[in-house]
Amino acid sequence: MSIGKKSYCLVIVDDYSRFTWVYFLRTKDETSGLIKSFILRIENQTNQKVKVIRSDNGTEFKNHDLNTFCEEKGIERQYSAPRTPQQNGVAESRNRTLIEAARSLLADSKLPINFWAEAVNTACYVQNRVLSKAYRVFNSSSRIIGESDNVKCNENTPNPIGSGPQWLFDIDSLTNSLGFSSDDHAGSGSGGSRDIQVQDIIPQSVIFPLPIVDPVEICEKETVSEPIQSEEERRDKETLENEEPEVADEIP
Numbered sequence: 001m002s003i004g005k006k007s008y009c010l011v012i013v014d015d016y017s018r019f020t021w022v023y024f025l026r027t028k029d030e031t032s033g034l035i036k037s038f039i040l041r042i043e044n045q046t047n048q049k050v051k052v053i054r055s056d057n058g059t060e061f062k063n064h065d066l067n068t069f070c071e072e073k074g075i076e077r078q079y080s081a082p083r084t085p086q087q088n089g090v091a092e093s094r095n096r097t098l099i100e101a102a103r104s105l106l107a108d109s110k111l112p113i114n115f116w117a118e119a120v121n122t123a124c125y126v127q128n129r130v131l132s133k134a135y136r137v138f139n140s141s142s143r144i145i146g147e148s149d150n151v152k153c154n155e156n157t158p159n160p161i162g163s164g165p166q167w168l169f170d171i172d173s174l175t176n177s178l179g180f181s182s183d184d185h186a187g188s189g190s191g192g193s194r195d196i197q198v199q200d201i202i203p204q205s206v207i208f209p210l211p212i213v214d215p216v217e218i219c220e221k222e223t224v225s226e227p228i229q230s231e232e233e234r235r236d237k238e239t240l241e242n243e244e245p246e247v248a249d250e251i252p
Helices: 028-046 064-073 085-109 113-127 171-177 215-224 231-242
Strands: 008-013 020-025 052-055 076-079 135-139 144-148
Touching: 008 028, 008 085, 008 113, 020 028, 020 085, 020 113, 028 064, 052 085, 064 076, 085 113
Parallel strands: 052 076
Antiparallel strands: 008 020, 135 144
């Protein structure tokens, strides 16, 4: 029994969209009442009519109460042959998918088995929102990602840290996958006309650094620099400098 005192799980699958509902029961006798309330609720919410119900030959589906309800609603009943679950393959496949996902959740979270209902409910919620149609598999030999439904997962040997493919960090493999080769970006080689020198593309002023000049020094040079003087002006200036300056009165 689960932590909610439930012992059974009823799985309902929409045959068109594959949307799934799960309900948990104490006994199988609760199946008829739950299906009737589910049909009334889903018809009210979607404004669509349930036309066919496909199930196995169990007495929880094949009984007087549910048969009378389907006759009143005009719902057709389809049953699989006894001990032939493959005739109800949609629901049986979804049952197995949910149970395997619930086992993985319980094993990964290390929870006891009585949390199985919570795990099934969580798995159903996730699978309703993702494509679980097939597995996307990476083939390491051909480096091709494909889809396959027949996959065996080895969950007992986890991937060790640092054991990823080395070609992800190989620059030569990366350039080859993009359609380039190592000769395309080399400075010299046997590539013929495809070899391009970097100096032919980048200006020399960018390659060689320019001298660093203090802007303050430039301003000082611009302000201190004297204009060009003639010979007569230079002699007059020297004469004035040799004469003694007049002594001015002291100013308090």
